[in-house]
Amino acid sequence: MTTPDRRPTVIGLGELLWDVFPDGRRPGGAPANFAFQTEQLGCHGVLATRVGADVDGDELLQALREKSLDLSIVQRDPERKTGWVSVTLRDGHPEYVIHENVAWDAIEFTPALQSMMQQAAAVCFGTLAQRSGPSRTAIHAAVSATPAECLRVYDVNLRQSYYAEEWVSASLRLATIVKLNDEEVPVVARLLGIADEPLEFSRLLITRFDLQIVCITRGAKGCLVVTQTEHHDVPGKAIKVADTVGAGDAFTAGFVFAQLQEWPVGLSAEFANRVGAMVASRQGAMPELRREFAQLIEQY
Template sequence: MEVDASMPALLDVIGLGEILWDCFPDERRPGGAPANVAFHAQQLGLSAAVATRVGCDPLGEDLLAFLIRQGLSTQLVQRDAEHGTGTVTVEPLADGTRYTFLENSAWDFLAADDCWLSAMQSARAVCFGTLAQRNAISRQAIHQCVSATSTTCLRVYDVNLRPPFYERDWIEASLELATIVKLNDDEVGVLAGMFARKDTSDIDFAQWLRETYRLSLVCVTRGARGALAVSATETCETPGIAIQVADTVGAGDAFTAGLIRSQLQSWPLSQSLTLA
């Protein structure tokens, strides 16, 4: 029997939102952006946990066992007797990846209970996204939890759009809650169209986003072209690193974890971007 790792009294990072199984044609892997961020943060030496919800089913048991094996506490993982553990079918395509999410999954019914709110109040960083907000119940819980964090907590909104599960009002509310925003170049195009700023460059849009929503930092990942970061005092760009690509699922979450680690340690922006 696997034993749950005890949860530190003060967590460096909480991944808030979905956990699920990424189902590929030939295998399944634990996934969900907030869970991935917590996992990578733990690998980088931070104390981390996932605030999420799984079903009372074999898929949920397997996810709990995975978290325990990685040294991640499951004390913030809620159990749901009425809704099954989430899954997504991942189909690699020539022009990208198609995701098909099981609806009415356990993570669609997150609850901001006392355990979660207490953990949020002492966390140094919380990372949340858009997908887990597709159900109003989870959306309200996420907003309540992020609002409960301290004034020094890094509120990291990883936009992570998965059509058709996003609406402008969810995104705007999340931008209002956040202190740091991370998005990719495709998402820049979607949001620029949404906010009637289609003709702006990614740098100009990142600057506009930061100023409009009073953010401390906006980061844009550009795939093979690297990444950029915009703060109140500087704009940094870093080139991509040539690698052999197996698949890109979860790559952005590793970037987010690296960004959080470097920001918690107050690294200069250029070094922070390079680590991420």
């Protein structure tokens, strides 16, 4: 669960793609953003995904290799293209068109993936990469292969129409921690047939799915974090937003890092807010912030 230098192994499991903006393209996908931020925070960040055996895949992996991510279990698909998403920003907030039938729709549960999952101190997986049956089966098998003490984080991360009650419920049953944003709460509540008042919603999720923690992010308004015995309503930090792409993934990375340090839940939430805000204050989902994160960790 830790590397020889004692860094915990943290895995981002799911989609990897090019975010194609009007002014160019950048590596993207919530699992990749999450894994990169945990690497910057001092963990051993691993990406479990699938890209095409094409030039776009080569260039995408090279871009992430330069960011020090462990890509040793990334699969290459000889038939499907590397994934891409068309992104437009409206007042700093991203809108996505996610293209279908790409490599990460065919993730396989390989021996290499199983072996890495068995070493995980934490794994984060979402809903989007479960839109195809093969990837959904592989993701569920991979999460199930983690050690009992692994933090299994389900970042709901709803995109377009790529979700269903069956997938969401199965993912909630696999998780120990769930993270979603305040816009996703009523959607998930409607899928599950439960109340959408955030605190009640969180407590119902914890009870029904035997969860440890529910995190609801609220952008500039901070977050609500609920456990089986307590809840923390943590205000946001005023910043000048460059764009919000990847800020939620950075929050998740910050929260996981803090929990692996065994910090109290309330302190973990405050720290995660700060990490998410720092990313939102910069362009893109993967800004270089290692020095700033190290300084922030020292403050805590």
